[in-house]
Amino acid sequence: MGKTIIEKLWENHIVHQEEGKPDLLYIDLHLVHEVTSPQAFSGLRMKNRSVRRPDRTFATVDHNVPTVNRFTITDPVAQNQMETLRKNCQEFGITLADIDSPEQGIVHVIGPELGLTKPGMTIVCGDSHTSTHGAFGSLAFGIGTSEVEHVLATQTLWQAKPKTLKVQIDGELGEGVLAKDVILYVLAKHGVNFGTGHIIEYCGSVIENMTMEERMTVCNMSIEGGAKAGLVAPDDTTIEYLRGRKYVPAGEEFEALSTQWKKLASDEDAVYDKEIHIDGSEIAPMVSWGTNPGQTAPVTGRVPFLNECKTENDKRAVESALAYMGFSEGQKISDIEIQKVFIGSCTNSRLEDLRMAAEIAKGRKVHKGVQAIVVPGSQAVKVLAEAEGLDQIFLEAGFEWRDSGCSMCLSMNADVVPAGEHCASTSNRNFEGRQGAGARTHLVSPAMAAAAAVHGRFVDVRKLEAAEAVH
Numbered sequence: 001m002g003k004t005i006i007e008k009l010w011e012n013h014i015v016h017q018e019e020g021k022p023d024l025l026y027i028d029l030h031l032v033h034e035v036t037s038p039q040a041f042s043g044l045r046m047k048n049r050s051v052r053r054p055d056r057t058f059a060t061v062d063h064n065v066p067t068v069n070r071f072t073i074t075d076p077v078a079q080n081q082m083e084t085l086r087k088n089c090q091e092f093g094i095t096l097a098d099i100d101s102p103e104q105g106i107v108h109v110i111g112p113e114l115g116l117t118k119p120g121m122t123i124v125c126g127d128s129h130t131s132t133h134g135a136f137g138s139l140a141f142g143i144g145t146s147e148v149e150h151v152l153a154t155q156t157l158w159q160a161k162p163k164t165l166k167v168q169i170d171g172e173l174g175e176g177v178l179a180k181d182v183i184l185y186v187l188a189k190h191g192v193n194f195g196t197g198h199i200i201e202y203c204g205s206v207i208e209n210m211t212m213e214e215r216m217t218v219c220n221m222s223i224e225g226g227a228k229a230g231l232v233a234p235d236d237t238t239i240e241y242l243r244g245r246k247y248v249p250a251g252e253e254f255e256a257l258s259t260q261w262k263k264l265a266s267d268e269d270a271v272y273d274k275e276i277h278i279d280g281s282e283i284a285p286m287v288s289w290g291t292n293p294g295q296t297a298p299v300t301g302r303v304p305f306l307n308e309c310k311t312e313n314d315k316r317a318v319e320s321a322l323a324y325m326g327f328s329e330g331q332k333i334s335d336i337e338i339q340k341v342f343i344g345s346c347t348n349s350r351l352e353d354l355r356m357a358a359e360i361a362k363g364r365k366v367h368k369g370v371q372a373i374v375v376p377g378s379q380a381v382k383v384l385a386e387a388e389g390l391d392q393i394f395l396e397a398g399f400e401w402r403d404s405g406c407s408m409c410l411s412m413n414a415d416v417v418p419a420g421e422h423c424a425s426t427s428n429r430n431f432e433g434r435q436g437a438g439a440r441t442h443l444v445s446p447a448m449a450a451a452a453a454v455h456g457r458f459v460d461v462r463k464l465e466a467a468e469a470v471h
């Protein structure tokens with residue numbers, strides 16, 4: 001019987017295996033940020049240990065960096081975490097993309113951008129959205145702080161082997177339907193637990209036709225479906241994205257690596273523990289209306305009526321989401337008024353995402369009473385976006401143009417949504433209080449977020465001009 005890419009990656013990294021116990025896996029790349037690493041380094045220090053492979057470890061600051069006046073950090077907790085990471089990296093010999101580095105950015109944006117992320121690798125980080133790196137055909141997952149310490153000390157990790165899940169998305173996406181809509185649709189249809197205990201392989205024509213940026217958006221939210229990780233087999237798109245990047249070998253070595261990478265693809269006769277099939281042509285631009293990413297509807301739809309809930313549990317979840325979000329049953333998505341717009345996060349803050357938002361923003365104006373911020377995922381994305389004039393498009397339309405960081409994705413820095421306000425956000429999580437106490441998050445694509453900024457409510461990006469002719 002053939003093997004899935006998931007099994008191939010797993011087996012390639014086993015250092016030690018014993019019946020009935022987790023496997024010991026070798027870790028190729030360990031990414032580190034300021035929030036989940038301080039205790040891990042303290043642990044090392046207490047035990048008098050060093051970092052086993054500083055050359056396979058790379059750090060940056062992202063969660064609590066300010067996105068305006070970035071060198072004036074007023075929050076003492078943020079200041080302390082960043083200072084601690086700086087000291088730890090110096091002491092243990094780890095490369096740090098610090099706040100003043102042109103390589104600084106959200107850890108899941110800079111890994112791929114620098115070519116640290118490569119096919120065939122095991123990649124870990126003390127952060128749940130490490131699944132993003134799976135887009136490159138790597139086994140990438142988030143770990144806890146004690147595991148961060150274990151990897152720092154040994155470059156290995158104990159892991160029980162998860163099951164395999166194939167998510168095949170065939171057909172073609174309609175105009176205006178983006179990668180974010182694809183993953184939101186999967187979550188709306190299959191719920192936030194469909195991936196529990198599994199590693200997902202995404203495949204099918206829709207995935208094959210996606211750029212690396214789009215694949216990253218999809219893999220990023222695997223964790224929202226409960227999966228351990230999500231990945232896409234490497235192909236020519238992957239190889240062309242990586243060619244010439246800073247940490248990727250050049251010349252003949254690159255060609256040899258590319259040949260190896262392609263062999264990772266699942267064998268024709270590989271069998272998965274579970275499969276999900278989706279027709280891409282059914283997907284519309286999506287908007288989350290509730291307090292988990294599965295509580296999502298097409299922009300043309302509405303929030304549920306309570307009597308549509310199939311179980312008591314469902315009903316309770318919908319009831320509490322409606323109360324938190326301030327909605328009544330059956331309310332139309334297009335009637336939701338928004339006050340904040342956040343274009344950013346490791347889900348949707350790469351150059352392509354910003355281009356798609358700018359396309360909508362161009363020649364339009366942010367709606368009165370709406371604050372809209374655009375936060376590039378890395379300083380490198382910022383430079384590239386500015387080189388093609390995207391900052392000017394946004395600024396002329398009334399958006400704010402910021403420095404890179406996690407920003408409004410979670411309330412760990414100054415970018416917070418006030419209680420009761422609705423935010424159209426290109427991020428990945430919408431639970432209660434995520435963007436600030438009482439904040440109401442709606443997960444959408446970059447195009448949908450930009451359109452919401454212009455209209456002050458959700459509009460169908462596929463019918464933008466028609467909508468504007470009416471108003």
Ligand SMILES: CC(C)[C@H](C(=O)O)[C@@H](O)C(=O)O
Nearest residue numbers: 035036063126127128129410
């Ligand atoms: C702060 C960090 C531990 C957290 C995570 O692991 O995901 C954050 O990145 C998030 O998105 O909630």
Ligand code: SF4
Nearest residue numbers: 129345346406409410
């Ligand atoms: S952008 Fe958001 S989801 Fe991504 S790492 Fe930062 S806080 Fe987590």
